[in-house]
Amino acid sequence: MTVDRSRCNGLGVCEAFAPDVFEVDDNGDLVLLTEQLTDAQLEGVDQAIAACPTEALSRA
Numbered sequence: 655m656t657v658d659r660s661r662c663n664g665l666g667v668c669e670a671f672a673p674d675v676f677e678v679d680d681n682g683d684l685v686l687l688t689e690q691l692t693d694a695q696l697e698g699v700d701q702a703i704a705a706c707p708t709e710a711l712s713r714a
């Protein structure tokens with residue numbers, strides 16, 4: 655999973671779907687909490703990818 659940081663607006667929609675993977679810090683920057691995703695996390699990540707309003711996330 656990759657983040658195109660030039661597209662990310664830091665509003666944290668992804669955090670709502672996968673809070674153990676994504677976190678928006680106090681500066682509004684997206685932090686990835688893990689690179690090794692479990693099957694359960696992948697489900698949330700796929701939902702986050704679909705829901706991200708700026709298409710900043712991809713499965714690649």
Ligand code: SF4
Binds near residue numbers: 664665669707709711
């Ligand atoms: S939902 Fe998309 S734009 Fe919003 S913080 Fe997450 S990656 Fe960035």
